[in-house]
Amino acid sequence: MNAKHISIAALIAFASTLALAGEVTIDPVQHKSLKTRAEVTAEVATARANGELFSGGDVLPVARAISTKSRDAVRAEVLAARAAGTLSHGGEVGAGQ
Numbered sequence: 180m181n182a183k184h185i186s187i188a189a190l191i192a193f194a195s196t197l198a199l200a201g202e203v204t205i206d207p208v209q210h211k212s213l214k215t216r217a218e219v220t221a222e223v224a225t226a227r228a229n230g231e232l233f234s235g236g237d238v239l240p241v242a243r244a245i246s247t248k249s250r251d252a253v254r255a256e257v258l259a260a261r262a263a264g265t266l267s268h269g270g271e272v273g274a275g276q
Contacts, residue, residue: 214222226232246253260266 223232
């Protein structure tokens with residue numbers, strides 16, 4: 180490849196990234212806070228003192244689910260739902276209800 184081909188390829192690559200950029204939507208409505216900065220700061224301090232403040236890397240406590248059915252019972256339910264056509268598929272919510 181010569182310099183002309185490389186330049187054209189670079190130009191096409193750059194132009195394609197511009198095509199992917201979407202429009203920026205700016206909300207014209209001005210939102211007014213209902214609390215003062217001091218009130219928010221005080222709430223954060225209280226939540227931090229009570230251990231209620233979670234930062235980005237914290238993992239929220241999750242209760243462990245305990246199954247009340249045997250593996251065979253669950254398999255039987257799945258097979259019955261599949262046969263009846265009421266089994267949800269990949270991401271469907273409420274299918275068959």
